[in-house]
Amino acid sequence: MIALENVTKRYGSQTVVDDVSISLGEEGVTALIGPNGAGKSTLFGLVGRLLKPDGGRVTVDGMDVATTASSTLATTLAVLRQDNHVAARLTVRDLVEFGRFPHSRGRLTVEDRDHIERAISYLDLDAYRGRFLDELSGGQRQRAFIAMVLAQDTKYVLLDEPLNNLDLRHMAEIMRLIRRMADELGKRIVVVLHDINVAARYADRIVAMRDGVVVADAPAREIMRPEVLGAVYDTPVDVREIDGKPVALYYG
Amino acid sequence: MTTLDRTSTSTLPHLRPRRSWVGVLVGVLLVVLALTSLFVGVSDVSPASVLTGGPDSDAAFLLVASRIPRTLAVILVGASLGIAGLIMQMLVRNKFVEPSTTGVTEFASLGMLTTMVFFPGLAVVGKMGVAAAFGLVGTWVFLRVVRFVPVRQLVLVPLVGIMLGGVVGAVTTFFAYRLDLLQSLGQWSQGSFATIMQGRYEFLWIAGAMVVVAWIAADRFSVIGLGEEFATNLGLDYRRVVAVGMLVIAVITAAVLVTAGMIPFLGLVVPNVVSLIIGDNVRRAIPWVAGTGAVFVLACDLIARVVRMPYEIPLSVIVGVVGAVLFLWLLLRRGSRAH
Ligand SMILES: Nc1ncnc2c1ncn2[C@@H]1O[C@H](COP(=O)(O)OP(=O)(O)OP(=O)(O)O)[C@@H](O)[C@H]1O
Numbered sequence A: 001m002i003a004l005e006n007v008t009k010r011y012g013s014q015t016v017v018d019d020v021s022i023s024l025g026e027e028g029v030t031a032l033i034g035p036n037g038a039g040k041s042t043l044f045g046l047v048g049r050l051l052k053p054d055g056g057r058v059t060v061d062g063m064d065v066a067t068t069a070s071s072t073l074a075t076t077l078a079v080l081r082q083d084n085h086v087a088a089r090l091t092v093r094d095l096v097e098f099g100r101f102p103h104s105r106g107r108l109t110v111e112d113r114d115h116i117e118r119a120i121s122y123l124d125l126d127a128y129r130g131r132f133l134d135e136l137s138g139g140q141r142q143r144a145f146i147a148m149v150l151a152q153d154t155k156y157v158l159l160d161e162p163l164n165n166l167d168l169r170h171m172a173e174i175m176r177l178i179r180r181m182a183d184e185l186g187k188r189i190v191v192v193l194h195d196i197n198v199a200a201r202y203a204d205r206i207v208a209m210r211d212g213v214v215v216a217d218a219p220a221r222e223i224m225r226p227e228v229l230g231a232v233y234d235t236p237v238d239v240r241e242i243d244g245k246p247v248a249l250y251y252g
Numbered sequence B: 001m002t003t004l005d006r007t008s009t010s011t012l013p014h015l016r017p018r019r020s021w022v023g024v025l026v027g028v029l030l031v032v033l034a035l036t037s038l039f040v041g042v043s044d045v046s047p048a049s050v051l052t053g054g055p056d057s058d059a060a061f062l063l064v065a066s067r068i069p070r071t072l073a074v075i076l077v078g079a080s081l082g083i084a085g086l087i088m089q090m091l092v093r094n095k096f097v098e099p100s101t102t103g104v105t106e107f108a109s110l111g112m113l114t115t116m117v118f119f120p121g122l123a124v125v126g127k128m129g130v131a132a133a134f135g136l137v138g139t140w141v142f143l144r145v146v147r148f149v150p151v152r153q154l155v156l157v158p159l160v161g162i163m164l165g166g167v168v169g170a171v172t173t174f175f176a177y178r179l180d181l182l183q184s185l186g187q188w189s190q191g192s193f194a195t196i197m198q199g200r201y202e203f204l205w206i207a208g209a210m211v212v213v214a215w216i217a218a219d220r221f222s223v224i225g226l227g228e229e230f231a232t233n234l235g236l237d238y239r240r241v242v243a244v245g246m247l248v249i250a251v252i253t254a255a256v257l258v259t260a261g262m263i264p265f266l267g268l269v270v271p272n273v274v275s276l277i278i279g280d281n282v283r284r285a286i287p288w289v290a291g292t293g294a295v296f297v298l299a300c301d302l303i304a305r306v307v308r309m310p311y312e313i314p315l316s317v318i319v320g321v322v323g324a325v326l327f328l329w330l331l332l333r334r335g336s337r338a339h
């Protein structure tokens, strides 16, 4: 379980994450939604020990992220950030190999290689394994990063807008993959999504943030209401039922 | 349904250059150039003269006292400077940095000047230690300063480094001028292997040892090259790996400075050329960078020795010219890329 206790983060006078207490990772897939600047990425940074909170505490399976050895945490928790720029000329295979680093420390075992191969084929990257990252399209590169965290094989996986740059087919495939990781491999995934229909379709639980606080936290179906979504995004959202499933219409 | 052919992507060519033959080429060149370096020079040292003259001949003496040390020194300098550049490029995440474009070399020279002023009697190893310490400070200062430059400002980073180096270099020159030490300063600000002989190059093995350290920590440097966030996520102690990298860079810079002098561009050109061929996975790149660096300096040193026989041109002149041309080519090549 990932537990945040009264976690606060400030930048100057601006409080970006405001006294948040929440536990994540009990259900398979949790979607984190909210408008731009709500503090979602900052929250991930705090959980992933990339940022230091100005107050409060984050624990992962009881381990305080501020004091536990980073190498230990790396076998339990993986975070993929929103914007990833890798300047180094690495191949897809290299990148996915580095995902195994917390387990292999650089010496790949047969098991490590298994994980690497599986991650590459899960992400449909077999044809690109030898390509340098700067020779890939944006979506292919995004899939390579996802393959990297998949190879890391941690119980908790935090993905910050993993659907960025993906086409329709790969978007659906990544969401199905996330579902399978939760259902078949028992992983706990927290994923930042902007498309609430995707969130409603694939997530067990939706957490909505706004202005640094959690404003809604419930099973997907309960979030999919005009008044809740309207309040989160500050814009009118209509919700219709299609084949018994709620669909949000927000195109005006 | 036959409209979408899913296998079409998997039949794309792999686009990997065939690199095995390039590896063989580098290896063969290394051996040939090293042998040539042993037997080229003003005095006649040839395999035949050594064999006929026996172990006590002048030729054999020259070989052991001068030619072998010189060749070893050249190889060690080429290999280790290449590695210093490679590691620095991973730490800074910028392809255009190396000790001489980041002020590290200038800081190390300032260290040398300091020893000449305050501890003129210091043994060479002491001088090297002081130079390494100054180099370490230089690396640290540079890393602090470039933190304020956005990572993606590719050309701004080395510009800041060159300016930093310029300032430190000016300070060094000023004091050297005031203290009448400009001549000695000039000695090692121009790289050359002309004075290398037995007993005067052995410190370069320390630089060689740093190459081994880099090899051992290779995967860590690769991960660092992904950036602090990736490194942290993968459980790496970012600061510690950066500290090891800084040490490797500073020690190599200092060892080369006290034995051969300043050799610009090498640490920049060699890793970039290798990167084009096999990429930046440090584990894979290290033997390539070391080998190519050695070949590069061997070739330049040979040119420096034969162009104006019986005189020698300073090696740094040759390296500077060849390196600058290669550097410009790399810069323009990169600039033409789409992103
Ligand atoms: N390094 C920083 N310095 C100052 N303010 C920052 C910094 N990083 C983030 N912020 C501010 O913190 C707030 C939350 O940012 P965050 O990146 O967490 O938002 P987000 O919910 O992920 O948004 P998005 O959907 O656009 O990714 C924003 O108002 C942002 O301007």
Ligand SMILES: [Mg+2]
Pocket: A040, A041, A042, A082, A160
């Ligand atoms: Mg964000």
